[in-house]
Amino acid sequence: MSWSLADARFLLQRASGLSRRGLLSLRTRGWRTTWERLIAQLGVLPPRLREPLWFPEGEPTAPAAIFSDPAPRASIVIPVFGQLAHTLRCLQALAAHPPHAGCEVIVVDDGSADDTQQALAAIAGLRYLRREENGGFIAACNDGAGIARGEYLVFLNNDTIPQPGWLDALLAPFASQPDTGLVGAQLRYPDGRLQEAGGVVFSDGNAWNYGRYGNPDDCRFASLRDADYVSGAAIAIPRELFRSLGGFDAHYAPAYYEDTDLAFRVRASGRRVLYQPDAVVVHEEGATSGTDVASGIKAYQTRNRERFAQRHAQALAAFGDASVAPSPASVHRTRRQILIIDALTPTPDHDSGSLRLVNLMRLLIHQGAHVVFLPAKRTHADEHTHTLQKLGVEAWYAPYAGRATAWLREHGPRFDTVMICRHYVAREFLPLVRRHAPQAQVVFDTIDLHYLREQRGAALAGDGALARAAARTRALELDIIARSDLTLVVSEAERALLAQDAPQARVEVLSNLHQLADDGSPYAQRQDLVFVGGFRHPPNVDAVRWFVEEVFPLIRAGEPGMRFHCIGGHVPAVVQALAAHDGVLVHGHVPDIGPYMRGCRIALAPLRYGAGVKGKINLSMAHGQPVVATSVAVEGMHLRDGHDVLVGDDAEAFAAAVLRLYRDESLWQSLATHGRENVQRHFSMEAAAETVRRVFLTGAR
Structure with missing residues (x-):
């Protein structure tokens, strides 16, 4: 995309602001610290590199034993029908990387005619259940759930290779996110491309794997989020919830759309359906059922779509048109979308301002909003970016986030509110936000009133140059306040000051946000x-x-x-x-x-x-x-x-x-x-x- 006049203005504002802050830093911090800050500001960090996928080596063989907890937190239910080689590779993957959570593994043999029974019966710790007649995926899963002892049921296809850490990540949202009812894994093809980052359902009942063939590190697919449905190839649900809903509905027997129907029933019960990108599972799509919807068991997909559309017609009326490609705007259409822009990704283990911002995001999410975070520097900040993604924040970074003008041109129309932190960041972004998100309320978060801090520092030092710099900061900060719809300060004292310095401004106090810890040692x-x-x-x-x-x-x-x-x-x-x-x-x-x-x-x-x-x-x-x-x-x-x-x-x-x-x-x-x-x-x-x-x-x- 070519450079625009808006890009030029944005860079000019950034350059002038950086120059001014650099001169002020020289006077207050000295040249060495200022130089270190400048290098950090201008340096570009690469996005995190994906870890290579793990696969069992050699020919598929049965593990001698598999983990088995007598009081499991989760029961992994694997329905199988033939395809012994796939089942053995799946079990090898499970045995090679046991989860931290106590688990049991239940394999439901849906009447296999190959050597499945002999091979699996010899694996110590494995719970093996054989059905005398083939009843299909739904019947096998429901039978496995019937004998499960875990607090959570985890349904896993036998043509999968679960990656290290997948199960603990799959269970994590039940503890961190209120009202979670169903969680699905990130499914990948063996070559590493995305197969599904949560499912999208359209108003006619058709469904689509969001992110299909995409890059798992793309910001659109890398954060915990609500999904229309999640594929039954790797999902977790509380056992009591599954049983209260009647399990997978036999209306869709033998298979297809039972997972989509389950997601709709979970949501109707008041629970959330979530996609968890940290739970990575490789899926050999079609290994057991094929991919041709005109023949074999796959043909039930077309029939069951019609049944699903009829059963959920009222709910589907609020869903999007299949002719419009899914986007971040559409997949979060039911929630208020809040964009937060700050200079850098918050580091809550380093400073209180970052802790306040992360806790604000957490509070917004818990109150039902979808939060998007854009750092002005557009860098992936390693574990700190991942912290936001685990919370459910759609965190952006280069190269997936392009120049500010282009990114806001694409995404601006979807936001209800845009919050910009710090006056020097707002000075750069406010014109772009007004242009590309005219519908959005603009909130200016002062973090603290910079000009008040600088005035006090100048007075303590008795430095006239610092006093003049503080006066310049005051003019810039009050200008941003005047051009914003609402300003946030952290104390009543600062609100009282703005009542004098900016009497026309709408000002709210949003102070530090903390969670009480234990009271420590006596x-x-x-x-x-x-x-x-x-x-x-x-x-x-x-x-x-x-x-x-x-x-x-x-x-x-x-x-x-x-x-x-x-x-x-x-x-x-x-x-x-x-x-x-x-x-x-x-x-x-x-x-x-x-x-x-x-x-x-x-x-x-x-x-x-x-x-x-x-x-x-x-x-x-x-x-x-x-x-x-x-x-x-x-x-x-x-x-x-x-x-x-x-x-x-x-x-x-x-x-x-x-x-x-x-x-x-x-x-x-x-x-x-x-x-x-x-x-x-x-x-x-x-x-x-x-x-x-x-x-x-x-x-x-």
């Missing part, structure tokens, strides 16, 4: 102090330097054995150098923050400037860990000194508060209890649910 089993915060954020660098150089010596004078744990990614040299001080441990990024939340006695927030709501405070309080902070750090957080938190603004007051809390178990327990209550009341998912519904999910669909 007071007597905890020790030391901890700070958590990413060091790309200049206020965090200033905070730990001030604490270590001016406050910590006063604390060590009273408690000589006290240690200070400094945790956060992208550690600059000035912070790393603090490790030379006695008792200071600079850990950098820690993948699992839990041990420090559960084991350190006090969390610190010694910020001397900043804006927004401090995730580090919420994080600690959610774990039952009391906090000592400055007034700036607790701004807008509904906290009271002495009740939920201790506050100190100069070195002497801060050190005294730390020592007092460290030594007073009763005060410690009181602050721990009240801090958790504060998170539940103001910063939990439940507390934000109504605001999210009002901002994103009301109005005409």
Whole structure:
């Protein structure tokens, strides 16, 4: 596609914004950190590479034994009719990579005339059920379900090669997604191409394998999502739900459309039907039934389509026309579609802003929306992109996401709301969104008011150049607020400021979003102090330097054995150098923050400037860990000194508060209890649910 004037404008806005932010970074972070950030910003990461498919080596042979749990979580039911070689390869694959979940394997022999009975009867652990007469796929599956003991039934064709980890992934949505009723695997051809990424049903009853012959890494097919139906070649369903629905309906005997009918009945019961891309199963399509719909058992597909269309005519009226190719817009047609644009893919294990954004996506999905995420940089961020996909977020990245103009031209018309994070990202994308998604409500998420943070930093440093840069940021941020339909801030204090600076703006408070953790170890089993915060954020660098150089010596004078744990990614040299001080441990990024939340006695927030709501405070309080902070750090957080938190603004007051809390178990327990209550009341998912519904999910669909 050729370059357009819109592309040129977009790149010009990006270049000017990057230049301005680079100059500001030089003054606040120094040249070394600024250079590292620039390389990260301009570098392009390749999309993740697909792992090669696994196949059994050599000739098909029966495994000597297969896993068998006496109290299985899942029962794998495999219907077979002849085709022993396929069955043996399927069982070899299962035996080679046992799942973490306890399982049993049930093979239902539907009257095979070959050596199936002799071969399978010798496999230790396998439950073998033989039908005397051939009744077809439906009868065999229902018989297998009848003797199953697992909480979940997993129906698996014998002409499949399940890939490592497939079953645990197939069962995962039942724990992570509310009201899940049926989950289908990603089916692939032996050459690695997609066979099915969930099924699409049309208003005439015809069905289509979404993604057929496509690339499994294509963003359209790589995330957990609702599907019209999922192929019975590899599906999971709660056993009690299957039985309450009467199993596969014999109306479609011997086979075909029974899986589509089951999906419609599951959905009618109030449960969801999901496609799980992480459950990869290779399927030799047609190995047992052929592919010719004019002859053999495959001919039942045409007859059963008519039966299905008659039975579900009322529901099918809301489905699309078969003449229109399925697309991301059509497969999510029943849900409000929300596009979120940010500079980079969120990294919730690194910073509180990312945690807030991921939890917002989770909350939107739980309230019934379909969420799409586009990083301005268009990179695949490895496990962080995969985290979004596992949640059910349609996450985009290059090369599948083209230039911003082209991508929005294609996808813009499907969105009900577009949320753009950070003023410099909004400055680039807002004109494109207005042009290509004119129907969408535009929400500007400030993350925090950048100009307020910069003003405070300039005042603390007494730097006139920083003050002028803050004034420029203020003008840019207020301009974006004026051109957006709604602006999100994280505190009532910031809403009050915008009531003065942008009185015409519609502003809503959507603060940090946290889930309460366990309350960790008791007071007597905890020790030391901890700070958590990413060091790309200049206020965090200033905070730990001030604490270590001016406050910590006063604390060590009273408690000589006290240690200070400094945790956060992208550690600059000035912070790393603090490790030379006695008792200071600079850990950098820690993948699992839990041990420090559960084991350190006090969390610190010694910020001397900043804006927004401090995730580090919420994080600690959610774990039952009391906090000592400055007034700036607790701004807008509904906290009271002495009740939920201790506050100190100069070195002497801060050190005294730390020592007092460290030594007073009763005060410690009181602050721990009240801090958790504060998170539940103001910063939990439940507390934000109504605001999210009002901002994103009301109005005409």
